[in-house]
């Protein structure tokens with residue numbers, strides 16, 4: 001039996017939070033320029049004009065312009081080698097004005113992920129893909145977080161959703177979304193279960209969840225019968241069905257049971273882009289002051305001695 005929520009769920013919209021974040025970033029850029037005499041830049045590296053993520057990356061660059069951050073697009077020919085991509089990323093890391101570097105994913109076939117990781121300065125890794133930043137997150141230290149995972153948890157925190165002690169189920173275990181989201185929820189003292197394609201009887205697990213975060217890339221996957229009445233749902237999925245953006249949640253059915261839910265579009269997506277810009281300013285301040293951002297400080301200063 002499906003229990004209907006009285007007035008429908010609360011919509012957790014990312015747009016207003018993103019607007020507030022962007023306004024803060026725009027002010028930070030002005031202060032930074034006054035203090036340092038230059039404008040920080042975000043560089044986006046794309047291999048081949050028809051890269052699948054090119055549209056998303058251009059959106060990030062548009063977002064830079066709106067807040068006064070300088071945007072750099074580095075377009076390499078589709079047939080570029082791993083060495084050429086590596087050299088481009090290294091070159092950007094040598095430019096003091098470039099505070100953040102994002103490379104298109106997935107990479108073209110034939111270019112291994114190591115090419116990016118081996119050449120990316122962790123101090124400029126504003127989307128948290130470098131193992132240094134991933135390691136800091138998993139150990140519970142501050143570092144650059146993957147922006148989508150950060151947005152998925154930030155939308156809950158800024159909406160006043162209690163996380164401590166509650167059962168959160170994350171569906172999806174990718175390095176960019178599922179895994180870091182689970183670690184961030186753990187950091188917020190939630191009790192976290194991570195589910196994936198080999199999980200047995202997923203619905204039985206999600207029905208015990210106070211909070212479900214889904215990032216699987218399957219439209220309409222999460223339905224009302226998989227939810228406990230009153231659950232909070234974060235839909236990270238971005239799918240295109242009949243030319244329309246849709247999430248991983250069957251919104252019409254889930255909305256009858258959930259107490260709060262992020263819409264797609266308009267939920268996690270807009271917040272992700274704004275958070276990237278905030279990470280960029282954190283990187284810029286860290287690089288300019290010669291002080292490493294908190295995430296990249298030597299662990300020796302903060303870690304108890306291991307015997």
Ligand code: NAP
Nearest residue numbers: 148172173174177196197215216217236237238268269272
């Ligand atoms: P991904 O790397 O393909 O990972 C998908 C995950 O879903 C995997 O861990 C997979 O399990 C799991 N999965 C697949 N089928 C499943 C099933 N039947 N039951 C349970 N788990 C299942 O995808 P991703 O990069 O994490 O992205 C996920 C979604 O988020 C996509 O729709 C993507 O477009 C979207 N996304 C949104 C943003 C944003 O800003 N909102 C940013 C990035 C991505 P296995 O590990 O076992 O294969």
